[in-house]
Amino acid sequence: MYARLKSIAAALVTAGMTLASSQVAAEDYPTRPVKIIVPSSPGGTTDIAARLLANGLSQKLGQTFIVENKGGASGNIGITEAAQASPDGYTLLVTYSGYQVNNPSLFKTLTWDPVTSFAPVALALNAPHVILVNKDLPVSTLAEFVDYAKEKAGSVTYASSGPGSIQHIGAEQLSQLTGIKMVHVPYRGAAPALTDLIAGSVNLFITTPPSAVGHIQSGAVKALAVAAASRNRLIPDVPTTKEAGVPGLDLTAWFAMYAPAGTDQKIIDRLASEIQGIVESESFKVQAGKQGAYAEYLGPSELGDFTKSEMVRWGEIIRKAHISVD
Numbered sequence: 001m002y003a004r005l006k007s008i009a010a011a012l013v014t015a016g017m018t019l020a021s022s023q024v025a026a027e028d029y030p031t032r033p034v035k036i037i038v039p040s041s042p043g044g045t046t047d048i049a050a051r052l053l054a055n056g057l058s059q060k061l062g063q064t065f066i067v068e069n070k071g072g073a074s075g076n077i078g079i080t081e082a083a084q085a086s087p088d089g090y091t092l093l094v095t096y097s098g099y100q101v102n103n104p105s106l107f108k109t110l111t112w113d114p115v116t117s118f119a120p121v122a123l124a125l126n127a128p129h130v131i132l133v134n135k136d137l138p139v140s141t142l143a144e145f146v147d148y149a150k151e152k153a154g155s156v157t158y159a160s161s162g163p164g165s166i167q168h169i170g171a172e173q174l175s176q177l178t179g180i181k182m183v184h185v186p187y188r189g190a191a192p193a194l195t196d197l198i199a200g201s202v203n204l205f206i207t208t209p210p211s212a213v214g215h216i217q218s219g220a221v222k223a224l225a226v227a228a229a230s231r232n233r234l235i236p237d238v239p240t241t242k243e244a245g246v247p248g249l250d251l252t253a254w255f256a257m258y259a260p261a262g263t264d265q266k267i268i269d270r271l272a273s274e275i276q277g278i279v280e281s282e283s284f285k286v287q288a289g290k291q292g293a294y295a296e297y298l299g300p301s302e303l304g305d306f307t308k309s310e311m312v313r314w315g316e317i318i319r320k321a322h323i324s325v326d
Contacts (some may be wrong), residue, residue, distance in 0.1 A: 030090065032063065037078045038050045038068065040069065041071040045253070048291055049289065053124060057278070059280070076103065076111075089268075092257055095256065104219050104326075115304075115311075117261055118259065119259045119262070122256060123306065124257065125296065126255070127254070127294070128253075129167075129228075133197075133222050134281065136206075141244060142309045145224055156182045160206075161186075164323060167205065169318060169323060198215060209226075210290070223238045224238075226238050227250055228251070229250065229252075246258060
């Protein structure tokens with residue numbers, strides 16, 4: 001009995017020391033460089049968002065925040081690595097909504113879960129999309145396009161940057177809301193899709209405004225609507241989908257930071273507090289605007305609820321369209 005009590009006492013002491021050590025580590029965080037995994041290639045909005053946050057956090061917390069791009073498999077390579085990392089605050093994930101909340105409905109088997117594998121830290125950016133058509137298509141408004149697509153049922157084409165991409169899902173949502181039938185033409189990225197839209201090889205493409213503004217201004221493509229609640233400052237004359245007669249069509253991508261599940265809440269709260277200051281700074285807003293995006297902060301609790309609601313919303317659209325990439 002004495003030996004057993006001694007063993008229990010030793011275990012309690014060890015547990016207490018571990019807890020105390022963890023609390024000290026959280027209070028002193030960070031004491032060494034922090035890695036931010038981005039599950040996509042350099043240059044895109046996810047990468048830019050991560051680097052803006054990394055720069056701001058490095059300045060505020062006095063340690064280097066290093067961005068590592070781990071693209072591939074629709075984001076699953078980088079997200080899996082982040083999910084399996086030690087929950088000590090020294091590996092973080094900055095990801096894109098199309099991966100974080102869509103992949104669970106697009107892939108039959110995943111080794112990570114958006115809710116149980118991660119602790120939400122903060123949302124930093126959102127980026128609305130614009131609906132474009134080829135300049136020679138005989139339509140000038142979204143309503144006219146819907147009528148045209150119904151008249152030409154089954155022959156109207158739309159491009160995407162690949163199966164399961166937000167362009168793919170968004171065009172299918174447009175079809176669901178309006179009752180039109182279109183043919184999907186997937187590309188390996190947004191750039192070749194936009195090129196073929198300009199050339200007239202496809203009829204419609206949905207993308208973020210920055211890559212399209214010059215082509216809209218030159219008349220190479222027509223912008224029918226911004227798929228968001230408000231107009232985009234880069235193309236202020238283009239109506240929203242609600243103004244254009246298709247309420248409910250919202251294709252706003254968002255970009256947020258998560259930590260591996262089990263990360264100390266004190267570390268998460270400190271990161272979130274610093275990120276709020278970064279996101280609300282004028283310099284961050286200016287840099288976001290150059291990407292056609294908007295600075296928007298949500299804290300850990302709000303981001304957690306938002307992640308769950310977005311999974312439900314997009315999952316329903318994906319299931320109705322029978323989209324799968326497995």
